[in-house]
Amino acid sequence: MPQLPEDIIDRLTQMERRIQQLSTAVNTRPALNTITGGEVEIKDGTLKVTDGGTLLVQRPGSTDTMFRVGSWKDAEYGLEIHRQTGSLAMTLFNGDGSANSLQPLRIYDNGNREIFSDDVNSGGLARPWLAMLPPQDSATARWPQTASTAWTTIALSYNPVWQPKMRLRLSTAASSGAAGQVRVLVNSAQWGPTVAAGTEFDYTDLISATFSSVYTTTVKVEIQAIVTSASGTVHATPVLMHGRQS
Incomplete structure (x- = not known):
């Protein structure tokens, strides 16, 4: 059998040594379960945690x-x-x-x-458990009322604002032969329509045009009434009031 040139033998020996080094490196590589001072990026893919993970x-x-x-x-x-x-x-x-x-x-x-x-x-x-309006007095004579021929506040409340809109529903009435109107003010500005006494006020709208200006503040809600006839009494009472989303 002819002998191989020494340079080929040397190269084969070097290759064998490198293969052994690679094999040793693979077998001694630490587990890839810790990242220190780096990050993992998943691009156009998914990180899955399954089977009790x-x-x-x-x-x-x-x-x-x-x-x-x-x-x-x-x-x-x-x-x-x-x-x-x-x-x-x-x-x-x-x-x-x-x-x-x-x-x-x-x-x-x-x-x-x-x-x-x-x-x-x-x-x-x-x-949380939310407050609900209790049943209101159904006797008109005991409702908030006025005999004034000028706008008069007959009921008011103060409420913290958490939601941008409010719904308010009122029952209104006028004494026999009388006529009048009812309106609502929020922070002294009219909110919603003016309704004739004897009709229902039911209105939902933003509490303020700029919600950030009233959020978490306390607003004053007033029910006002006026007698538009020569005499008589106008009555109004709230039967529903709540906040809601915009």
């Missing part, structure tokens, strides 16, 4: 949870968000361990007290 964000310098979504208990998947101080902010879970359970959305104050949740059984709002 969980995505977890911990608070700085702590092992406490700040954000967690994924496997919760047994077959249930859920979500929780904490403030960086550790207090609970929001959750979406049931806790029964079922993959088919109804999961209420809950929002908490800084003391971990539930301040908002939806009703998963019937729909709508579970908390």
Whole structure:
């Protein structure tokens, strides 16, 4: 068998050495489960957490949870968000361990007290409980009233503003043979139409043209009435009032 030139033998030896180095590097490479001083970018793709996995964000310098979504208990998947101080902010879970359970959305104050949740059984709002207008006196004679022939405030209230619109419904009346009108003022400016006494006032509109100017402030709502006949009495009473979205 003819001998190979020494330069070819040297090259084969170098190749063998490099292959061994590569093989050793592959077998000793650390697990890719930690990223330090870098970031992961997913472009035109999806990060999937499946089969009982969980995505977890911990608070700085702590092992406490700040954000967690994924496997919760047994077959249930859920979500929780904490403030960086550790207090609970929001959750979406049931806790029964079922993959088919109804999961209420809950929002908490800084003391971990539930301040908002939806009703998963019937729909709508579970908390907070909202005030409702109690039944009003149906005897016209006992309604707020005036015999003045000038605009007179016969009822008023003060309300904090959280929503941009308000709906207000009034029942109005006039004594026998009398005529008059009823209107509503919000912060001393007329809001809605002027209606004849004996007809219904039912109006929904923005509380202010600039919502930012009244948001979280307290506005004054007045019911005013006037007698337009020679004499008599005009009556009005609120029967519905609530805020709403724009």
